[in-house]
Amino acid sequence: MTDAALQSIAAAYGTPTFVFDADALQARVRAIEEIFGPDIALCYSIKANPFLLHAMSSVTARLEVCSPGELSICEQLHAADARVIYSGVNKTPVDIVRAAADGVGSYTAESLLQVRYLQEAALAAGKRIPVLLRLNAGSQFGMSKTDLFHALAHRAETPDLEFIGIHYFVGTQRKKLANQQKELAMLRELYDEIEQTFGLRLSELEYGPGLPVPYFNGDDFTDTLAPAKTLAPALQEAARWAHLTVEMGRFYTAECGYYLTTAMDCKDHDGQHYCIVDGGMNHLNYLGQIMGMKRPHLRHFAAQAGETLDWTLCGSLCTTNDVLVRSMPLDGLAPGDLLVFENAGAYSVTEGLGLFLSRDLPWVVLWQDGAPRLVRGITPTYPLNTPNL
Structure with a gap:
């Protein structure tokens, strides 16, 4: 998907949001059908x-x-x-x-x-x-x-x-x-x-x-x-x-997915640069990722240019395990910037630790026929974690 399309979806719905490009998905399946x-x-x-x-x-x-x-x-x-x-x-x-x-x-x-x-x-x-x-x-x-x-x-x-x-x-x-x-x-x-x-x-x-x-x-x-x-x-x-x-399943769908999240807070500690985003491992999951040590493909939409620093991207969960990427060089990262994780079309939307810490489930948007369609809104999870006393 184009940068403009992803930015427009983030502006329209907010973040965190999963976006699935159904047009690209169907084109890929047709290509596989032709190969086979x-x-x-x-x-x-x-x-x-x-x-x-x-x-x-x-x-x-x-x-x-x-x-x-x-x-x-x-x-x-x-x-x-x-x-x-x-x-x-x-x-x-x-x-x-x-x-x-x-x-x-x-x-x-x-x-x-x-x-x-x-x-x-x-x-x-x-x-x-x-x-x-x-x-x-x-x-x-x-x-x-x-x-x-x-x-x-x-x-x-x-x-x-x-x-x-x-x-x-x-x-x-x-x-x-x-x-x-x-x-x-x-x-x-x-x-x-x-x-x-x-x-x-x-x-x-x-x-x-x-x-x-x-x-x-x-x-x-x-x-x-x-x-x-x-x-x-x-x-x-x-x-x-x-x-x-x-x-x-995965071979069809992985490429068509994007996870949109916003930088909420940026801070330094002993030379280590941390960014807290509004999503986290309760939403985003890559098979083969180990404590954020591997770098997935990522787009950064910076509000303004700045120094390139090595960032640790962390989610909003109160656990040291919520590290999306341990080390990612980014230019001018600041609160409010949009980050887009690519290749998130397979499993991640349902495989994350969705109920942990009662954070909301993200928006889900389909991109089809060149336009966005909201198929699930932000969904609170706290009712599922609240006992009926």
């Missing part, structure tokens, strides 16, 4: 940023929901339909019945217990439920190969479930793309083994590659689509033996 080709469907994991659900629903084929609350967001935005893949651990029978009533398109099964819950819900709803069996990748998510094969071997006991494929996701910010290539080869062998063992050819694969994005000075920003370009041939090969859906 027409045989690969895109899925948006809305946990990355639920405020972008509406913008993403028009440019991706599917939406991944991982909690009852996320399903409620889809319901509010009229997106709880066949595009939704209901994923996540701890799906209760009540959750599944509700999703079935909404017309959710497919479900992941994280365990044999979830397979049973899905069968019971399908029977109660009087419909067949499409199911992706999630294969464990070394964490608490998904089921072992042994359990997955047990579900397939006993599918006569789940006649109302249609096992359509496998869901596989290891994690995020995975820079060694050779690992993803090996996983896709492993999955092809697994599909072949399932066909030979059970006479069942699974038709779909839901795969989360966890492609990395740059955040900090020293990261490579020259082509942030490069990981998609590198992995595309392996994904295209996988699309030849299964209907492939690539599930991502």
Whole structure:
């Protein structure tokens, strides 16, 4: 976004404010779609940023929901339909019945217990439920190969479930793309083994590659689509033996977000320059940041020129942990100056310590069709921290 657009939003709404550029987001998704080709469907994991659900629903084929609350967001935005893949651990029978009533398109099964819950819900709803069996990748998510094969071997006991494929996701910010290539080869062998063992050819694969994005000075920003370009041939090969859906969140959304905050107080102590801003770590969170030691991309709009000093940028929370950047050289920083943190589009808006110290949640503004739209006002959190006595 342009400097002028960001400054105009700060002037109109104040700070702290998250701004999400939906125009840039949709352009990026279309670029990814072109890189991958027409045989690969895109899925948006809305946990990355639920405020972008509406913008993403028009440019991706599917939406991944991982909690009852996320399903409620889809319901509010009229997106709880066949595009939704209901994923996540701890799906209760009540959750599944509700999703079935909404017309959710497919479900992941994280365990044999979830397979049973899905069968019971399908029977109660009087419909067949499409199911992706999630294969464990070394964490608490998904089921072992042994359990997955047990579900397939006993599918006569789940006649109302249609096992359509496998869901596989290891994690995020995975820079060694050779690992993803090996996983896709492993999955092809697994599909072949399932066909030979059970006479069942699974038709779909839901795969989360966890492609990395740059955040900090020293990261490579020259082509942030490069990981998609590198992995595309392996994904295209996988699309030849299964209907492939690539599930991502961070890789779509990180670039489109900005966090606007204002310098409130500036002071020196033994040669150390501190700036207190009106936001803080209760709002802003970068994966990989450690006590502010890394420098994210930052724009500083100074009211007047001045000496370049090395600043420690701190939030408004009463804790020594609230350091956004430990060392940032800035020219003429003074109270009232606007600071804009870039690449804040993924997770930060919901992952921060929002309730800590009962500070307000920030404004949220969407930039779409070249204009701002307020989608959430400043939201007090103290009512949530006040006991009902």
